[in-house]
Amino acid sequence: DVKVTQSSRYLVKRTGEKVFLECVQDMDHENMFWYRQDPGLGLRLIYFSYDVKMKEKGDIPEGYSVSREKKERFSLILESASTNQTSMYLCASSLGGPSYEQYFGPGTRLTVT
Amino acid sequence: GENVEQHPSTLSVQEGDSAVIKCTYSDSASNYFPWYKQELGKRPQLIIDIRSNVGEKKDQRIAVTLNKTAKHFSLHITETQPEDSAVYFCAASSSNFGNEKLTFGTGTRLTIIP
Numbered sequence: 001d002v003k004v005t006q007s008s009r010y011l012v013k014r015t016g017e018k019v020f021l022e023c024v025q026d027m028d029h030e031n032m033f034w035y036r037q038d039p040g041l042g043l044r045l046i047y048f049s050y051d052v053k054m055k056e057k058g059d060i061p062e063g064y065s066v067s068r069e070k071k072e073r074f075s076l077i078l079e080s081a082s083t084n085q086t087s088m089y090l091c092a093s094s095l096g097g098p099s100y101e102q103y104f105g106p107g108t109r110l111t112v113t
Numbered sequence: 114g115e116n117v118e119q120h121p122s123t124l125s126v127q128e129g130d131s132a133v134i135k136c137t138y139s140d141s142a143s144n145y146f147p148w149y150k151q152e153l154g155k156r157p158q159l160i161i162d163i164r165s166n167v168g169e170k171k172d173q174r175i176a177v178t179l180n181k182t183a184k185h186f187s188l189h190i191t192e193t194q195p196e197d198s199a200v201y202f203c204a205a206s207s208s209n210f211g212n213e214k215l216t217f218g219t220g221t222r223l224t225i226i227p
Binding site (some may be wrong): 033103107 | 215220
């Protein structure tokens with residue numbers, strides 16, 4: 001069974017703080033993704049990575065950065081949190097190659113006050 | 114880039130009736146179309162997917178159809194049950210190596226009325 005875990009289920013931060021969201025997968029998947037989920041907007045891709053130390057911008061990368069130092073771990077960084085970054089953040093991973101199924105983590109609900 | 118539109122945003126059907134959710138995509142290079150189901154408070158999970166070389170795929174009560182010419186695909190759920198209540202997301206991907214990202218639709222909240 002694929003397991004994708006995220007460091008926190010709920011997080012409250014203040015405007016201007018640096019925020020780290022961590023994601024770990026235990027199935028040796030090549031690809032990892034960060035999405036944010038907002039009502040009426042679906043799942044929007046922030047960044048993804050198809051290899052260690054590789055990263056690609058998604059559709060809404062502004063205000064975010066990522067780090068993938070090890071294959072199993074993919075971190076999302078909010079350099080200076082703002083209130084419009086209050087959202088549900090979902091991490092996902094996929095094996096790559098012939099299998100494109102993405103396995104999602106439980107999500108982190110981030111509130112920026 | 115790819116743009117995926119999904120309709121309707123909400124759908125209520127009587128238990129036992131059928132439900133249909135429709136999506137359109139913009140990038141003719143897209144060749145992989147999955148559907149994800151997200152139950153309340155849970156993570157999205159893949160329920161069915163289709164590739165562009167296939168026009169229809171069925172798995173028990175759910176089926177997906179694809180019209181590449183018109184660039185639209187649909188999810189069909191027959192004999193709906195209360196456990197089908199969830200938010201459903203369609204997605205599209207060009208599934209090129211090194212760029213296996215999905216573009217999701219905005220979701221459909223399906224409610225099954227007992």
